[in-house]
Amino acid sequence: MAKVKGEVKIAIETCKGCELCIHECPQETLVMSDELNQRGYHYAVVAIDNCTGCTNCALVCPDACITVYREQRGKKKLVAQLSNITENVTITIDGR
Amino acid sequence: MAKVKGEVKIAIETCKGCELCIHECPQETLVMSDELNQRGYHYAVVAIDNCTGCTNCALVCPDACITVYREQRGKKKLVAQLSNITENVTITIDGR
Amino acid sequence: MTEETIIAGFGGQGVLSMGMLLAYGGVIENQEVSWMPSYGPEMRGGTANCIVINGDEPISSPIVSRFDSVVAFNQPSLDKFEAAVKPGGLLLYEEEAILNPPTRTDITIIAVPAAKAAIELKNQKVTNLVMLGAFLKAKGIIKPQTAVKALYKVLPERHHKLIPLNEKALKRGAELVRGEITAN
Amino acid sequence: MTEETIIAGFGGQGVLSMGMLLAYGGVIENQEVSWMPSYGPEMRGGTANCIVINGDEPISSPIVSRFDSVVAFNQPSLDKFEAAVKPGGLLLYEEEAILNPPTRTDITIIAVPAAKAAIELKNQKVTNLVMLGAFLKAKGIIKPQTAVKALYKVLPERHHKLIPLNEKALKRGAELVRGEITAN
Amino acid sequence: MSEVLFMKGNEALAEAAIRAGLDAYFGYPITPQSEILEYLTAQIPKRGGVVLQAESEVAAINMIYGAAGAGSRVMTTTSSPGFSLMQEGISYIASAQLPCLLANVVRGGPGLGTIQPSQGDYFQATKGGGHGDYYMIVLAPSTVQEMADFVYLGFDLADKYRTPVMILADGALGQGMEKVTFPDYDPAARKIAKPWATTGKTPDRERNVITSLYLQPEKMEELNLVLQKKYNTIRQNEILWEEYLTDDAEVLFTAFGLAARIVRKTIQLAREKGIKAGLFRPKTVWPFPYKCLNELAHQVDLIQDIELNAGQMVEDVRLGVEGATPVFFHGRMGGMIPTPEEVLEKMEANLATVRGRNGRPKEDVR
Amino acid sequence: MSEVLFMKGNEALAEAAIRAGLDAYFGYPITPQSEILEYLTAQIPKRGGVVLQAESEVAAINMIYGAAGAGSRVMTTTSSPGFSLMQEGISYIASAQLPCLLANVVRGGPGLGTIQPSQGDYFQATKGGGHGDYYMIVLAPSTVQEMADFVYLGFDLADKYRTPVMILADGALGQGMEKVTFPDYDPAARKIAKPWATTGKTPDRERNVITSLYLQPEKMEELNLVLQKKYNTIRQNEILWEEYLTDDAEVLFTAFGLAARIVRKTIQLAREKGIKAGLFRPKTVWPFPYKCLNELAHQVDLIQDIELNAGQMVEDVRLGVEGATPVFFHGRMGGMIPTPEEVLEKMEANLATVRGRNGRPKEDVR
Amino acid sequence: MSEKGTVVAEKASEMDLVYCRPESLLDVRMHYCPGCGHTTTHKILMEVIDQLNIQEETIGVAPVGCAVLAYEYLNVDMHQAAHGRATAVATGIKAVQPDKYVFTYQGDGDLAAIGTAETIHSANRGENFLIIFINNGIYGMTGGQMAPTTPIGEKTATSPYGRDKKTAGAPIDITNLLAQLPGTFYATRQAVHSANAVRKTKKALIKAFEYQKLDKGLCIVEVVSNCPSGWKLTPYESNEWMKEHMMTIYPLGDIKTPSKEDLLS
Amino acid sequence: MSEKGTVVAEKASEMDLVYCRPESLLDVRMHYCPGCGHTTTHKILMEVIDQLNIQEETIGVAPVGCAVLAYEYLNVDMHQAAHGRATAVATGIKAVQPDKYVFTYQGDGDLAAIGTAETIHSANRGENFLIIFINNGIYGMTGGQMAPTTPIGEKTATSPYGRDKKTAGAPIDITNLLAQLPGTFYATRQAVHSANAVRKTKKALIKAFEYQKLDKGLCIVEVVSNCPSGWKLTPYESNEWMKEHMMTIYPLGDIKTPSKEDLLS
């Protein structure tokens, strides 16, 4: 089975460094940063670009820090629901 | 089986006329009086002298109005426990 | 005028409804009225009573401990309330229920053979109406006709057919009280 | 003399025990002392602080809102308490943890590279002892030797073997504060 | 005016609640007020609304908290021990600023006590039986008619101020029957909008939150200041009392609820004896009519306070009087009710002391 | 004298309870007093006695009722919302005349409020949060040392009068650490016989019954008279207060507990400015030291009452003062604590009004 | 309230006394309505206490409910308790008097409505006392209101149109719930409407007291009982109604009995 | 408290968004400790509410406990409730807002200790709302005291020597008790410690909300959860400990599910 290509974005200032995403990722995509965020937590970062977009990390992330994208495969498209994540998200779906 | 001979005494002023003893007596020994006691209740009285001393009536009597005696049959004797029923009970067991 | 009455007996003897008729009668006659039942678990003991106060000015306390009239339906009630009749007041009791009659000499005492009368009327349940008839004869707190009107208020619709019988009982009660009533 | 100090940082940075050492030291030196932790669910947010008051007369309120000294272990604490330093007071902070240094000009400000020093001492956990050493150098509320004595009171028996290391950290902290301390 | 009915106080209260547009009632049986729940379980299915027998008074008051927060006109009633159990909930309701009507048909305490009438819960009602700084508007009916009247008033005040209002009655007012008439009252016209209620967060508004939690003391103090300001407004606008023969009074009785009825009789007896007595009866025992009482206090030789307790309202009386005239107390407890004659006797004894003490003959008094 | 320890108020209270011979503790966690239960669960297994975490405050107070009735030295502690839940049980305990020690480590109310220190439960504690006419002896500690001292006193008073005694503390006294020493106290020598307790009906005595139920109002009134008589005895014998620099005071502060500590500082500031200020601090807030306060009131230009609430003890102050001097109130709520400077400022403003109003220069005041 | 029966029991010299009022039941008239199961249960409880000779070691708790005056009748040390709190009170007593036999005597309103939390948690803690639970499906004392145990369709003062499952829920079988908690050692449901039922209930009570000696956990003896006044039936009718409407939803019998191992361990 | 993530999600143009923070979860930092299951449950609850598009029709109740501030995060109308009384409050709301979706969000101390009576009776009445029950076997908010659900032997602030069955009883399985009441329509026990568990819990929540439309009785979704702070473990360790010590006594899975008939009737 060909691997699907995915991508995650992590809101590092919201991250509390619980490491649950790290343990839950089947791809070992994520690691903890050495840096602290402003709240004093080490935060999760992408270590290897092998994400499959399986959403495991995001599902298990308590603080909803993780947004997941996945390669289009001709499936019905999801409507983005990003309105309150951050103000400067720009989303372009289907060229819109 | 020869019937055992029994006897009941009813504290009629304590009786509240609930009639439960009447219904519970297998011998139909008891009936309700036409008279009222001082509390305004009809009370249970012995109608026929056919009591077997089975204690059914006494067991079911809520207000503990019924004392039951039974013919001696050589069995181990019960010790009377009458102390606080009334002041002028006199009990003679085994000639004492 | 203020008339403080207590009506007392066993539960089921109709003491509360007798009181209610007296009270409703007062309402119909535009009096100030208060009806106060004994309440709560002491009723488990099987006794019941109500205090009825009829007056022409606002009722002070609905609970009082001395009465212009005591109506007793049984011995315990008589025993309990005999002393509570105000001097010169009235003690009216159901004759048959009482073994030890009252002994006070400073009050009017009337024994009403109400249960007997009710049995003659073929309904033991109207004993209280006989008592009420007698009481109203002795103490004209409300008119007997008003008591009849009150019956329409107090009885549930389905019992209205019994009103003629009740009316008879009231009359019979009144007849049982003979002569002038004075404190002896 | 009354010295009102708040020590604030993340939970786990040892701010409560730094305060406790300061307080116990006061007890040993026969001062009047009060130690008041932040408490309750706001701790869930991950921050902790304690107010320590050392004085020579009975402590008034154990909770105060303006301080002679603020010891900040992280940015949020510095942000929150900078304004609460009394004019002429002291603001002492862990250098590395702070991105936006304080801006007030009417107070003494000391940045202590305590975490670095602790790492040099091979135990990050003694950062708070370095801070205490520095603080006591700046504000002689209790003698450094007293702080060592206090360690025996505050640390559970099983950790007493760590006291020499703690002592070193205290010393190191004192060394990090150079020169005379005056409000600038 | 509508028909004159003859009802128990409990029933009159229940009937008035329905006529006042009661949306939901939650309650638990307790003598001497179970008739309220009983009346409502019989009537509400026919006349609309919700009536629910809760598993306890604690549950009932929290159901009230929920239903009041969700914007409804709600009521619970109980008697003394049950009211004690509600104290936490009442504090929450007051703090979250929810309107509702409560009634305590008081019986003799403390403890399990007796089911006979009493006024022993005055302190609890007026000084805050629950924790924290809050008050309820407390209406103290004196007749069955007021048992009904104060329901309408109570609901309206509750809505107006977003605050719990309570009716402080007693077993005799609850159990006894008296004449009563019900006023015209159109709930639809009287109920006001509650934009703060939790009715579902529509897109046109922020979510509504019912809470009394403010971990930051600054915020919690703000809430408290809002509450205190509201209480001051109520103190200014909503004080109710009754005076009876006070114009020429040389002796003033103070009493509320049932006790005030006994005192009225005493006053007649006193006046028959030539003693110019009058009555001051607070109808709102919170807010208490301190000021008016103070004015009267300067006019009389003494104040005789009468209560069915060991002396509770008398503290408010003394706070109102501020030493202007001697204040005496007489009370009966545990369900006992003083007679008008007994009350007269007590007052006369005190009057003798006062006038004796003042060394002034009666004529000189004022 | 024993060693000087440095402890949290909550721990000091718990430790004192053990040293005072605590037989059983029942309680439920709540901030800011959970350390008491925590301390006891750690210590009691080593030192003897019973400690049980109840399922709620309602259960806890009723466990107290049971264990106190069975003759033991018992205690429960909680904070504001939990104390409200205990009101029914407390009324039962007072009515059944059972000795026990309660503590309310008060937080900011009303409702859920905040966990910060407050004095908002003064009314509840002193006027009877529960139903009926009862009082508790209420001890108001001002230091961690008193958190310990009042435990011994509380247990002894409880036994002596067969009455619940409560400690009215606050979150700061519970959470903060201060120096404390524990006195010598031999529980065995201090515990008294309790022949009324339910320890099994031996043939030499009638059965013992713990009850507060008297259906006959005459009987219930009798119980009430017994209680009132007891309360009067307590009023005569057990009033405690502290005065600080009152001898020459022209301005009197009144405050209890934590507030009194702030006021002490204010007094120093005031005296530095030449204002002769003093402090009157009730240690028993019930019974309240009315008489002594009244005497002081005649000596001063004003009374400035300071509380961590919206004005509660000030009513008792005014009842004590009876108009003898103007009484002013300043309070902070919801966990806020006034500074000594703020308090000084308020007082000075009021002093200006009073002296201005009187139209008398300072010298003429007395 | 004390009064003596006027017809006294006189020993027929040639006969043995086989049943009489138990000694520990005080010789006063009980306030219960005629035919009420509370009365019968009081009586046999004291018979059992006499039989086990534990009067001196027994402490009882009766909360509000028709049996609130139990202390007027039961000649043992007693606590009256607040409504619903009997098991909390008993927990307090047993904690400081662990060698005494402690029992509570509770109605269904008390135990299964307002007292649910205390009941469940006493069982869950495995408190070592006995609950005697009088389930009459109604609030007797307050005048016949609906209880959590009231059968569906039953008309009471607060369910004048009959208990409606939709709004009031189903009658709750609390003994069954309690039996599922490991802290409950023995749970049985009995009755006192017939001589036989009385005999069984006495046995259950004896067992329960004996188990208390073992310190193994809570024992509960439920007595399905009547309330002639609340149900507005004669005592006899009430018992018949009870058989039909109560015992069908609350079938008599043991619900949880200790195994041999439980007893020995 | 509101703050924006600094690393923002930028649409990789060739990719679909497959997971993001739910719209109805307010964009503020939640106060929970790192890795706490409350946080995850909040998140997926709002995902479900968004998915069902019922934000405007939902009213929530969060009593005291770590989740008391839920109303700061959940963008629906909310009531904070007194400790233990969430289901009573919900009963009041649902009584007057019968067409709304009502849920409570309760901890184990709240639901299974102080609130036991309210919990049981809401279920017994068959109240038509949803209980979300976070069972972390501890009192999180007050600093880690023993709860009725705490496993035997577990050391907490009030069981410093480990929970002792003899004095504190066994951990109570309240969902199981509730499931036995006829008023309970759906009872399930789930978790949020793994992606799979989260998926199942979301399904359970969806079911529960959909059942609420049917007006058939109480639904309860228990979430066996962690308390890293109370347990003094890292979030990951806490989940491992939870699997071993909590899920063995509280096994995951459906406890009561409606039959076809139940659903259709």
Ligand SMILES: Cc1ncc(C[n+]2csc(CCOP(=O)(O)OP(=O)(O)O)c2C)c(N)n1
């Ligand atoms: C806190 C409180 N709430 C309500 C009451 C009123 N009350 C007394 S007994 C009782 C219920 C009685 O029913 P049950 O427990 O079944 O006992 P029964 O009388 O049927 O034997 C109630 C509601 C009370 N005394 N205290």
Ligand SMILES: Cc1ncc(C[n+]2csc(CCOP(=O)(O)OP(=O)(O)O)c2C)c(N)n1
């Ligand atoms: C009446 C009352 N008692 C006690 C408390 C203190 N308190 C707040 S939350 C809580 C328990 C929290 O535990 P749980 O319900 O399990 O929620 P968690 O924090 O574990 O999620 C307690 C005891 C309170 N607020 N109110």
Ligand code: SF4
């Ligand atoms: S989406 Fe899946 S593969 Fe990608 S980082 Fe998350 S868990 Fe790993």
Ligand code: SF4
């Ligand atoms: S799960 Fe979320 S909060 Fe935890 S480390 Fe990963 S991104 Fe951070």
Ligand code: SF4
């Ligand atoms: S003892 Fe038996 S036979 Fe005799 S009267 Fe009683 S029930 Fe009948």
Ligand code: SF4
């Ligand atoms: S059972 Fe007892 S109370 Fe009932 S009628 Fe018979 S003797 Fe009387």
Ligand code: SF4
């Ligand atoms: S009311 Fe019912 S339970 Fe109470 S005594 Fe009468 S019959 Fe028995």
Ligand code: SF4
């Ligand atoms: S204390 Fe426990 S339950 Fe509360 S937020 Fe922290 S981890 Fe979660």
Ligand SMILES: [Mg+2]
């Ligand atoms: Mg019952």
Ligand SMILES: [Mg+2]
């Ligand atoms: Mg929990």
